[in-house]
Amino acid sequence: MVTTERSRVLQKDLPHSLQDELAKVHIQPNKVWLCTDTDLNLSGNYEQVWLAVSDDALAVLAEPKQAGQPAVRHFISRDEIQEVRVRQGVGGGFLETIVDDIVVVVLAFSNVKADIFHKVAGKLEQWMHKQAIEVDASDDADPRHCPKCGLTLQFKGDVCRRCVNRGAVLLRVLKLMRPYADKAAIMMVLVLIGAGISLIPQQLVRLLINKVLAPEQASNPPLDLATAKHWLMGLVGALLLTHIIGSLNNLGVLRLNSYVGTQITYDMRKRVFDRLMQLSIDYFDRYNVGQLISRVQGDTEQMKGFVQQLTTGFFQQIIMVLAVGTILFIMSWQLALVTLLPAPLVVAGSIWFWKRVYPRYYKVWDSNSKLAGVLNTILSGMRVVKAFAQESREINRFDRSNSYVRNSFRTVEYTVAKFNPTIGFIFQLGGLLVWFIGGIWVLQGRQITAAGGKAPLNLGDLISFLGYLWMFYQPLTQLTQLTNWLTGFLTATHRTFEILDTPIQIAESDKPISVPDMKGHITFENVTFGYDRHQPILKNISFEIKPGERIGVVGKSGSGKTTIINLLSRFYDIDHGRIAIDGVDIREMSKTDLRGQIGVVLQEPFLFRGTIYDNLTYGLADTTPEDVIAATKAANAHDFIMRQPLGYDTYIGERGAGLSGGERQRISIARAILYNPKILILDEATSSVDTESEKLIQDALLRITKGRTTIAIAHRLSTLKNSDRIFVVNRGEIIESGTHDELMTLQGTYHKLVKIQTELSGNVDSLQANVK
Amino acid sequence: MTAKMNETHEDNGAPHLDPTTPRYLTPEIARIHLGSRNALHVTVLNDRIYGGVYAAYIFPVRQPRKFVSLRYKNAKGEEIEVGIIWNLEEWPQTDRALVEEALHRHYFVHTITHIHHIGWKYGFIAFDVQTDKGPAQFLMRWQHDRAHDYGRGGKVLLDVDENRYLIPDLGTLSDKEREEFLRYVYW
Numbered sequence: 001m002v003t004t005e006r007s008r009v010l011q012k013d014l015p016h017s018l019q020d021e022l023a024k025v026h027i028q029p030n031k032v033w034l035c036t037d038t039d040l041n042l043s044g045n046y047e048q049v050w051l052a053v054s055d056d057a058l059a060v061l062a063e064p065k066q067a068g069q070p071a072v073r074h075f076i077s078r079d080e081i082q083e084v085r086v087r088q089g090v091g092g093g094f095l096e097t098i099v100d101d102i103v104v105v106v107l108a109f110s111n112v113k114a115d116i117f118h119k120v121a122g123k124l125e126q127w128m129h130k131q132a133i134e135v136d137a138s139d140d141a142d143p144r145h146c147p148k149c150g151l152t153l154q155f156k157g158d159v160c161r162r163c164v165n166r167g168a169v170l171l172r173v174l175k176l177m178r179p180y181a182d183k184a185a186i187m188m189v190l191v192l193i194g195a196g197i198s199l200i201p202q203q204l205v206r207l208l209i210n211k212v213l214a215p216e217q218a219s220n221p222p223l224d225l226a227t228a229k230h231w232l233m234g235l236v237g238a239l240l241l242t243h244i245i246g247s248l249n250n251l252g253v254l255r256l257n258s259y260v261g262t263q264i265t266y267d268m269r270k271r272v273f274d275r276l277m278q279l280s281i282d283y284f285d286r287y288n289v290g291q292l293i294s295r296v297q298g299d300t301e302q303m304k305g306f307v308q309q310l311t312t313g314f315f316q317q318i319i320m321v322l323a324v325g326t327i328l329f330i331m332s333w334q335l336a337l338v339t340l341l342p343a344p345l346v347v348a349g350s351i352w353f354w355k356r357v358y359p360r361y362y363k364v365w366d367s368n369s370k371l372a373g374v375l376n377t378i379l380s381g382m383r384v385v386k387a388f389a390q391e392s393r394e395i396n397r398f399d400r401s402n403s404y405v406r407n408s409f410r411t412v413e414y415t416v417a418k419f420n421p422t423i424g425f426i427f428q429l430g431g432l433l434v435w436f437i438g439g440i441w442v443l444q445g446r447q448i449t450a451a452g453g454k455a456p457l458n459l460g461d462l463i464s465f466l467g468y469l470w471m472f473y474q475p476l477t478q479l480t481q482l483t484n485w486l487t488g489f490l491t492a493t494h495r496t497f498e499i500l501d502t503p504i505q506i507a508e509s510d511k512p513i514s515v516p517d518m519k520g521h522i523t524f525e526n527v528t529f530g531y532d533r534h535q536p537i538l539k540n541i542s543f544e545i546k547p548g549e550r551i552g553v554v555g556k557s558g559s560g561k562t563t564i565i566n567l568l569s570r571f572y573d574i575d576h577g578r579i580a581i582d583g584v585d586i587r588e589m590s591k592t593d594l595r596g597q598i599g600v601v602l603q604e605p606f607l608f609r610g611t612i613y614d615n616l617t618y619g620l621a622d623t624t625p626e627d628v629i630a631a632t633k634a635a636n637a638h639d640f641i642m643r644q645p646l647g648y649d650t651y652i653g654e655r656g657a658g659l660s661g662g663e664r665q666r667i668s669i670a671r672a673i674l675y676n677p678k679i680l681i682l683d684e685a686t687s688s689v690d691t692e693s694e695k696l697i698q699d700a701l702l703r704i705t706k707g708r709t710t711i712a713i714a715h716r717l718s719t720l721k722n723s724d725r726i727f728v729v730n731r732g733e734i735i736e737s738g739t740h741d742e743l744m745t746l747q748g749t750y751h752k753l754v755k756i757q758t759e760l761s762g763n764v765d766s767l768q769a770n771v772k
Numbered sequence: 773m774t775a776k777m778n779e780t781h782e783d784n785g786a787p788h789l790d791p792t793t794p795r796y797l798t799p800e801i802a803r804i805h806l807g808s809r810n811a812l813h814v815t816v817l818n819d820r821i822y823g824g825v826y827a828a829y830i831f832p833v834r835q836p837r838k839f840v841s842l843r844y845k846n847a848k849g850e851e852i853e854v855g856i857i858w859n860l861e862e863w864p865q866t867d868r869a870l871v872e873e874a875l876h877r878h879y880f881v882h883t884i885t886h887i888h889h890i891g892w893k894y895g896f897i898a899f900d901v902q903t904d905k906g907p908a909q910f911l912m913r914w915q916h917d918r919a920h921d922y923g924r925g926g927k928v929l930l931d932v933d934e935n936r937y938l939i940p941d942l943g944t945l946s947d948k949e950r951e952e953f954l955r956y957v958y959w
């Protein structure tokens with residue numbers, strides 16, 4: 001790669017005034033190969049401070065604030081520097097050097113600049129060791145910021161939320177409904193029909209009053225009793241019919257609604273779950289499981305709400321308000337205007353109310369999830385609670401959460417309880433107004449303009465008018481919640497889409513290379529990796545493991561041993577370097593081939609609720625009971641399984657409850673044996689097993705690891721006696737490697753560890769004998 | 773005695789630094805001062821001079837004026853606790869000022885004094901606030917783990933760059949500000 005372009009971040013232009021200052025300490029500005037700025041000074045306040053590095057020295061400088069303050073704050077020549085490193089503070093960090101055995105804080109930076117100064121520290125380390133350094137535009141590449149807008153992403157490959165088009169959410173939801181477009185259309189039509197039907201009864205009532213019950217006041221000819229009875233029966237029959245049709249129509253709407261709603265929720269949930277299954281472990285490290293559960297369960301449920309709103313909800317209400325409003329104006333625009341008088345009050349009141357009540361709903365959600373959380377923690381930690389006799393304390397803790405739920409519900413319900421009667425009262429006022437004014441007009445026989453020209457207002461008109469009035473106000477109050485509902489819906493859907501939009505980080509390569517028959521030749525080349533943004537855990541690790549070799553790995557806890565095997569199984573992708581098996585980069589290898597041929601026995605074995613047999617054969621299609629028994633015998637697990645009342649068909653609980661740590665590990669080892677992998681990884685696999693069974697298992701492992709590449713991370717060095725080679729890991733680096741004898745003669749860390757352990761066990765000879 | 777000579781003692785193991793027991797420093801047995809290249813140094817009676825020291829709170833919320841840990845990272849990259857200052861108040865003014873400055877350096881935190889506006893933008897909560905370091909606008913992910921409790925009534929907010937914003941006590945905000953805040957950060 002030939003890039004001669006300058007780095008925008010690491011090769012900035014130093015301000016002119018400072019260039020002169022730099023020259024004063026004999027750094028020629030044109031000899032500066034790294035120049036960048038930070039946002040904090042060493043007092044922890046905002047100030048632009050520059051770092052300039054030439055071949056021989058580094059300088060830290062800033063514009064003097066007061067006269068007499070030197071511009072150059074640090075000048076350190078390269079030969080003085082013993083070490084360059086970054087130390088993380090809280091909310092920021094520091095670039096430090098060690099000079100004369102003393103730690104010198106060179107500069108401070110806020111977390112915005114953390115990535116840059118980690119990179120700077122790496123370059124300075126090479127510089128200090130007089131290695132060739134390249135600084136160019138390729139250093140600006142930054143997977144942790146959105147390439148489009150520069151926003152910091154939560155992890156590499158995260159979706160940029162700013163760039164996800166939010167307006168498109170509604171559109172996407174509608175797209176999801178496409179398979180049900182026909183049903184949705186039928187549903188809408190039914191809703192329209194339903195609205196039309198609901199307008200009919202009031203007209204029938206009007207006819208009933210004006211024609212049959214009180215014809216005189218409407219200047220209609222009075223009917224004789226028999227005709228009146230016929231009319232009455234006819235009209236009541238018609239009313240009955242409209243109600244029946246209306247109900248049937250409603251039935252259809254609700255059924256379709258439920259069908260489409262549940263189906264869409266199902267689809268959405270399935271999509272989310274499928275995506276979750278494909279996401280890397282990294283994603284699950286970042287997001288808490290409770291949150292994901294609520295997304296899979298709660299947020300997808302919102303889709304049903306959306307469909308409901310389309311039918312029985314807002315869509316219907318809008319139609320009703322429009323239809324009834326039109327009817328009211330057609331019947332009498334004067335009276336219609338009167339009815340509109342309280343409408344602004346209703347709308348304003350409802351909006352004000354929802355503004356107050358909505359934040360309180362958040363509290364209800366929060367209190368509920370907190371209660372669930374507390375319950376979960378207490379119940380799953382019951383053993384600890386009992387062991388420390390803390391029952392009463394936990395009862396109090398639960399009580400606090402419980403009252404929080406009660407109180408938050410109360411606040412909401414009290415507010416709702418205040419609101420509903422108030423709105424009801426306003427409605428009544430509107431009704432009274434119509435009764436009063438309409439009543440006077442009826443008495444006066446006042447001419448009103450109606451659809452059919454001018455006519456006096458009569459009793460039938462008034463009664464049906466009042467009937468419509470309720471049909472008008474009701475949806476009006478509901479509609480005021482539209483924006484709130486929409487916000488809630490968009491948020492939830494957005495959270496759901498976010499999962500769907502998360503790129504699969506550990507993606508299968510476009511053209512996966514199939515390695516069906518692995519030899520087990522492993523190479524790590526300059527591998528650097530960190531779980532966290534700012535902290536590399538493995539630093540530039542390189543090693544080679546030949547097919548069939550048995551490798552033992554030792555090191556303090558937290559030194560990065562498990563991380564190495566996490567990378568080999570490709571649970572995480574590395575930041576720099578290359579990991580290859582049989583010469584194929586694991587990122588290009590088919591994931592099934594990779595994971596299918598690596599068997600891992602973990603320190604904390606994963607067991608699920610099910611029988612021991614199910615646990616042993618998880619993921620294995622064709623295993624015979626004979627294989628299983630052979631494996632458990634080899635893992636020294638058969639006998640304790642036989643002590644269980646139902647033998648191999650004994651149910652074990654969540655995470656293997658009911659078994660001891662050592663027993664769980666032995667099941668896990670048996671599983672690995674059954675798996676018959678090409679590469680076997682044992683991560684402190686026998687740490688909870690007693691020495692005696694460990695010896696038995698070791699012998700078994702010796703047999704099954706024959707000819708297989710094996711990496712065994714060990715706590716007890718005695719378990720490494722069968723290793724061909726031993727790696728000593730310290731702080732993310734392999735500091736020693738070789739056979740036991742080589743490492744012992746090296747008199748280094750391994751030698752020290754062996755000495756400590758033999759002293760602890762007080763049995764030097766046995767260990768020495770074991771190891772040899 | 774130069775710092776260099778002192779540092780070489782370390783390999784023999786400083787006799788008084790037992791990593792398994794806390795060592796409380798008092799003005800009687802220790803001095804805090806600036807040494808070469810303005811690095812913070814701690815001299816401990818009958819022990820040695822420690823250079824390149826930084827300070828961190830042990831209980832940042834519960835006991836901010838007490839229990840300050842003085843630490844340094846040795847050449848092997850191990851963090852070593854020089855000692856614990858039990859109560860900053862009992863130290864002479866100059867020593868105290870140096871520790872306070874070191875603490876201020878270690879914790880880069882904006883303390884929010886006023887909230888001008890909170891909004892919802894691209895799925896983030898957008899804050900427009902006044903802080904002790906001047907006005908600030910920042911985006912926070914709307915997630916529980918981005919806002920932690922701080923003592924009884926306070927909250928620490930982490931923005932998208934993991935910068936920290938502290939509201940020491942929600943009670944000191946105005947009713948309007950608090951209500952707006954709680955509408956978004958309701959947990």
Ligand SMILES: Nc1ncnc2c1ncn2[C@@H]1O[C@H](COP(=O)(O)OP(=O)(O)O)[C@@H](O)[C@H]1O
Binds near residue numbers: 285531557559561562
């Ligand atoms: N999922 C993770 N996220 C963040 N940090 C992690 C994670 N797993 C391990 N670490 C950190 O990485 C370092 C190395 O861990 P690990 O490889 O498990 O050590 P070992 O197996 O040698 O005990 C530790 O400092 C640990 O805190």
Ligand SMILES: [Mg+2]
Binds near residue numbers: 561562603683
């Ligand atoms: Mg481990």
